[in-house]
Amino acid sequence: MVVIIDPQNAGIAGNMVLSALIDLGADINGTKSVMEYFTSPFGHIDIKLEKLNKGGLAATHAKIDAEDQDSIKYVKLVKILKNTKPEEMPSGAFDLSMNVFKTLARAEARVHGVDLEDVHFHEVGAADAVADVMGSAYAFYDLKLNLHKVYGLPVAMGGGMKKTKHGLMSIPAPATLEILKNTPTQGGPVSEELTTPTGAALYVNLVDEYCQFQPFLTSKRAGYGAGKMDLHFPNVLRIIKGASALPTDQVAILETNLDNVSGEILGNLFQKLMAQGALDVSMIPVLMKKNRPGHLLRVIVRPQDCDRISEAIIRETGTLGVRVMPFVHRNILEREIIPLEFELAGSYEKIRIKVGKIGNEIINTAPEYEDARQIAEKMQIPIKEVIRMADEAFWHHISREQII
Incomplete structure (x- = not known):
């Protein structure tokens, strides 16, 4: 099973995460109980769950009315919450909530240039924000979503300006921008604040992997969490739970056009980039501007190797730039290397077979090239025969095992 958090239409806020998880089936009474317990030191709150129609979509809205609170230091907030923890709050859920507040505090510290111990929470220090975070963490664990891989789609940030205690400020808020600095985001589609610091902090702590498009799923179920604003499109956060037909991993794609590089350099480039850690290298003949023949160099890399291999491409080819397509996920077969001993021209040879599977079903097999090449040289026969x-x-070996 996998989980997808989809904030690419209407962004993400703390109450939207909570609402979507409840809409997905989290225990309402347990969630409300935990929220009330944790917020009791900060003042009375009133929690009301309602079904709303947002742009034609039925969604859950968790309306939380709380007393206004003065600012509170991060360290004091954490101390109060740790002293308040009820038995029904899973340890993992509590740790998740503490990480969310730590993410918020670190962002505020960087933005304002202060130490972590001196961070004051203003908007996020109120009882309703504590309720959003603690309730979301509890609901996430109640649904057992922590046992599954969580994907995050790009976050809609909104735009324009908003009034704050410090005057007018651009959207997204500085803390939101800081929290999401290493995640895929997009501006708009309205001049409103669609993503809040609390929503952003929940997002980065819940998501295991970011992707541009939804992975292939079967048996899907979705929860819709309504935002406060009425917009010209459904103002909802969608959280999807489904079964993944194929395993996936995350890669980045690097591309550049080359029209002034010799064949010798191109030939050496393959080995150089593979040695640098590229997963795959391909060169595609293309016709470039002014009808010049050239090549499109396309390299698949792990996200963490993106900058290093981009630099290697620039140094080796002299290209002026490398296009980067980050957060690309690919469906992959489960892979296994199986050693095989087989008879060939009266001699018994050993070779490794690469096997691709979906579950227990073998989809593809390929003898290891280097093993086949060495056997072909030894036996003096074409490699294709080996x-x-x-x-x-x-396949004869597999069929015999199945019969047995």
Whole structure:
């Protein structure tokens, strides 16, 4: 099972996360009880769950009315919450909530240039924000979503200006921008604040992997959490739970056009980039401006290797720029290397077979090239014959095991 948090239409706020999780089926009574327990030191709150129609979509809205609070220091907030923890709050959920507040505090510290111990929470220090965070963490664990991989789609930030205690300020808020600095985001689609610091902090602590598009899922179920504003589109956060038909991983794609690089340099580039850690390298003949023939260099890399291999491409080719497509997810088969001994021209040879599976079903097999090449040289026969006979021997071996 996998989980997808989808804030690409209407952004994300703390109460939207809470509402979407309740809409997805989290225990309402347990969630409300935990919220009331944790907020009791900060004043009385009134929690009302209602079904709203947002742009034609039925969604849950958690309306929380709380007394206005003065600012509170981060360290004091954490101390109060730790002393308040009830038995029904899972340890993992409590740790998640503490990480959310730490994310908020670190962002505020960087933005205002103060130490973490000196951070004051203003808007997020009120009882309603504590209720959003603690309730969301409890509901997340109540649904057992912590046991599944969580994907995050790009976050809609909104735009324009908003009034604060410090005067007019651009949207997104500085703390929101700081929290989401390493995640895929997009501006608009309205001149309103769609993503709040609390929503952003919940998002980065819940998500395991970011992606541009929804992974392939079956047996989907969605929860819709309504925001406060009425917009010209559904103002909802969507959280989806479903089964993934194929395993996925995350990669980045690097591309550049080359039209003034010699064949010798291009030939050496393959080995150089693979040695640098590229997952795959391909060169595609293209016709460039002024009808010049050239090549499109496309390199698949792990996200953490993006900058290093981009620099290697620039140094090796002299290109003026490398296009980066980050947060690309790919569906992959489960892979296994199976050793095989098979008879070839009266001799028994050992070769490794790469096997791709979906569950227990074998989808694809491929004898290891280097093993096949060495056997072909030894036996003085074409490599294609070695590959063909090894493949046949493997499937015969598999069929015999299934019969037994």
